[in-house]
Amino acid sequence: xxxxxxxxxxxxxxxxxxxxxxxxxxxxxxxxxxxxxxxxxxxxxxxxxxxxxxxxxxxxxxxxxxxxxxxxxxxxxxxxxxxxxxxxxxxxxxxxxxxxxxxxxxxxxxxxxxxxxxxxxxxxxxxxxxxxxxxxxxxxxxxxxxxxxxxxxxxxxxxxxxxxxxxxxxxxxxxxxxxxxxxxxxxxxxxxxxxxxxxxxxxxxxxxxxxxxxxxxxxxxxxxxxxxxxxxxxxxxxxxxxxxxxxxxxxxxxxxxxxxxxxxxxxxxxxxxxxxxxxxxxxxxxxxxxxxxxxxxxxxxxxxxxxxxxxxxxxxxxxxxxxxxxxxxxxxxxxxxxxxxxxxxxxxxxxxxxxxxxxxxxxxxxxxxxxxxxxxxxxxxxxxxxxxxxxxxxxxxxxxxxxxxxxxxxxxxxxxxxxxxxxxxxxxxx
Amino acid sequence: xxxxxxxxxxxxxxxxxxxxxxxxxxxxxxxxxxxxxxxxxxxxxxxxxxxxxxxxxxxxxxxxxxxxxxxxxxxxxxxxxxxxxxxxxxxxxxxxxxxxxxxxxxxxxxxxxxxxxxxxxxxxxxxxxxxxxxxxxxxxxxxxxxxxxxxxxxxxxxxxxxxxxxxxxxxxxxxxxxxxxxxxxxxxxxxxxxxxxxxxxxxxxxxxxxxxxxxxxxxxxxxxxxxxxxxxxxxxxxxxxxxxxxxxxxxxxxx
Numbered sequence: 001x002x003x004x005x006x007x008x009x010x011x012x013x014x015x016x017x018x019x020x021x022x023x024x025x026x027x028x029x030x031x032x033x034x035x036x037x038x039x040x041x042x043x044x045x046x047x048x049x050x051x052x053x054x055x056x057x058x059x060x061x062x063x064x065x066x067x068x069x070x071x072x073x074x075x076x077x078x079x080x081x082x083x084x085x086x087x088x089x090x091x092x093x094x095x096x097x098x099x100x101x102x103x104x105x106x107x108x109x110x111x112x113x114x115x116x117x118x119x120x121x122x123x124x125x126x127x128x129x130x131x132x133x134x135x136x137x138x139x140x141x142x143x144x145x146x147x148x149x150x151x152x153x154x155x156x157x158x159x160x161x162x163x164x165x166x167x168x169x170x171x172x173x174x175x176x177x178x179x180x181x182x183x184x185x186x187x188x189x190x191x192x193x194x195x196x197x198x199x200x201x202x203x204x205x206x207x208x209x210x211x212x213x214x215x216x217x218x219x220x221x222x223x224x225x226x227x228x229x230x231x232x233x234x235x236x237x238x239x240x241x242x243x244x245x246x247x248x249x250x251x252x253x254x255x256x257x258x259x260x261x262x263x264x265x266x267x268x269x270x271x272x273x274x275x276x277x278x279x280x281x282x283x284x285x286x287x288x289x290x291x292x293x294x295x296x297x298x299x300x301x302x303x304x305x306x307x308x309x310x311x312x313x314x315x316x317x318x319x320x321x322x323x324x325x326x327x328x329x330x331x332x333x334x335x336x337x338x339x340x341x342x343x344x345x346x347x348x349x350x351x352x353x354x355x356x357x358x359x360x361x362x363x364x365x366x367x368x369x370x371x372x373x374x375x376x377x378x379x380x381x382x383x384x385x386x387x388x389x390x391x392x393x394x395x396x397x398x399x400x401x402x403x404x405x406x407x408x409x410x411x412x413x414x415x416x417x418x419x420x421x422x423x424x425x426x427x428x429x430x
Numbered sequence: 431x432x433x434x435x436x437x438x439x440x441x442x443x444x445x446x447x448x449x450x451x452x453x454x455x456x457x458x459x460x461x462x463x464x465x466x467x468x469x470x471x472x473x474x475x476x477x478x479x480x481x482x483x484x485x486x487x488x489x490x491x492x493x494x495x496x497x498x499x500x501x502x503x504x505x506x507x508x509x510x511x512x513x514x515x516x517x518x519x520x521x522x523x524x525x526x527x528x529x530x531x532x533x534x535x536x537x538x539x540x541x542x543x544x545x546x547x548x549x550x551x552x553x554x555x556x557x558x559x560x561x562x563x564x565x566x567x568x569x570x571x572x573x574x575x576x577x578x579x580x581x582x583x584x585x586x587x588x589x590x591x592x593x594x595x596x597x598x599x600x601x602x603x604x605x606x607x608x609x610x611x612x613x614x615x616x617x618x619x620x621x622x623x624x625x626x627x628x629x630x631x632x633x634x635x636x637x638x639x640x641x642x643x644x645x646x647x648x649x650x651x652x653x654x655x656x657x658x659x660x661x662x663x664x665x666x667x668x669x670x671x672x673x674x675x676x677x678x679x680x681x682x683x684x685x
Contacts, residue, residue, distance in 0.1 A: 283598055283600075292601045294600055298629070298632075300601060326479045327479065330479035333479060339573070342574065342602055345479075345603065346600075347603075350603065350632070353661065357662075
């Protein structure tokens with residue numbers, strides 16, 4: 001097949017898996033005899049080489065050609081359209097005129113253009129030097145090929161009952177494509193098994209072939225209608241052009257599917273932006289005792305980076321009570337640590353905009369809530385066994401396995417509340 | 431930390447006395463840092479904390495005084511009083527002006543209107559590129575700046591640098607209010623940078639009209655109140671301040 005390269009980009013040593021499948025093909029219908037234009041020359045050379053002149057085929061009755069084993073052989077639609085670069089001067093006059101009309105007045109045509117044309121059926125025959133087989137040795141008759149045409153320019157298959165466009169015959173044939181080992185494994189993962197992956201890859205290949213056939217058929221129709229039967233390419237033709245690399249098209253469709261499967265937008269540009277890489281995305285500022293960081297959601301995280309009074313290094317602001325933070329702010333300010341104080345105050349303003357009111361309110365109300373009953377979440381008149389139950393539930397919840405690093409302080413708070421209630425009620429501490 | 435919890439005894443407890451709320455917060459939390467034993471802060475320290483920065487809150491009034499900005503600069507000069515008149519004695523203001531591709535003036539912080547007027551009178555417009563980023567850096571280095579109000583029409587510097595300094599201002603609790611003059615034609619890229627500075631710092635972008643001195647005066651009064659008492663004070667004063675409603679509409683959290 002002329003237009004269909006089987007080239008795939010692969011790295012050395014890469015393992016490729018071959019997938020077999022059946023697909024349809026469209027062969028040209030030509031209801032007149034086709035004569036070998038080089039028949040005389042070929043015959044002369046065959047005689048000189050000692051070949052039986054009967055082996056030279058000078059004429060086929062029609063296309064597609066029916067071979068001895070019942071297959072149909074002939075050029076398919078992709079073989080019948082030809083894309084090549086033309087010298088502008090060499091174009092048929094009708095094509096030249098048609099093209100000049102598309103140019104703005106006064107514009108000069110380019111020296112060369114890319115154009116599609118229809119293959120001359122004479123070119124299906126090989127050059128006159130090509131003989132059907134090597135001269136025989138030991139008097140044995142050589143195996144003759146199924147057909148006399150150039151092998152790269154024809155396709156073949158079994159006749160089918162399926163309908164075909166006017167002027168074409170549909171055949172069915174065995175075909176293969178190759179995908180990279182990694183793509184194959186990916187397909188196994190995405191589709192859930194080896195058989196499923198094989199089937200889906202084959203389906204994708206059949207689809208890719210069908211699309212290419214459609215495109216080639218479109219080109220064929222356009223060329224037939226083009227002035228001088230030469231279709232000069234412009235940008236609008238881009239999507240109509242056959243892809244001509246089925247294996248890569250199949251790999252592409254599997255990779256797209258895999259992207260969708262893991263939730264990646266396959267059109268996303270993942271190249272790094274040009275130029276100097278961006279600095280760390282998080283901005284932070286620090287004083288001597290604490291550091292604040294602006295998170296991507298525009299909230300601020302604060303942490304002590306050194307022990308300060310009762311607060312240990314590594315403690316995050318939001319784990320501390322408002323009173324501890326405000327007291328620390330006062331100490332920082334009176335201690336002359338202005339940068340730390342400014343950052344902590346800004347954090348409080350941003351995280352708890354009403355912190356001043358809350359502090360003044362609590363001060364006015366006579367202070368905080370170290371009430372052991374509130375900590376355990378029980379009523380002041382609750383019987384002791386209810387309090388014990390609440391304490392046990394709380395201790396279960398603050399077990400290190402459940403709450404991580406906070407548990408030491410939490411369990412201490414809960415047990416001291418429990419102890420306090422027992423002491424107040426003069427219960428014996430077990 | 432996946433959840434924000436306050437682990438002060440009592441503060442996380444449901445008022446009804448049900449243990450559920452407190453325990454749920456414990457279960458829902460994954461503390462990564464060793465928590466310390468909190469206790470009630472010393473009253474004196476709390477009192478010290480309540481006083482803001484030991485001094486008055488500060489505001490920087492920054493103006494683009496490049497060649498095309500004559501009318502805006504005139505308007506700005508006539509309205510400096512508004513910043514100090516809104517809450518007399520509670521705010522210090524500095525004037526920052528760029529023109530001729532440099533900072534032409536970054537005055538001392540003062541609460542005296544006549545001092546601002548005198549300093550403003552020494553500056554005239556000069557052609558050059560904008561210098562907002564250097565001004566914002568200076569604002570960050572001066573401690574206690576609660577708000578920067580900037581009048582400008584275009585932004586001709588590195589947008590990424592602007593975002594970086596905006597992030598630093600946010601960490602210092604400084605809000606940037608941009609009064610964007612679009613009378614000479616709007617430029618989308620400038621508007622984008624101004625919007626992102628405002629978003630990061632928790633400030634706002636407001637349209638600016640150099641012909642409406644009284645409107646500018648209203649806005650500056652509102653910004654002064656914001657610098658002293660934050661959004662809360664602004665909300666309390668919104669009936670007395672014509673510019674408060676407008677500013678509140680543009681601040682985040684007030685769609």
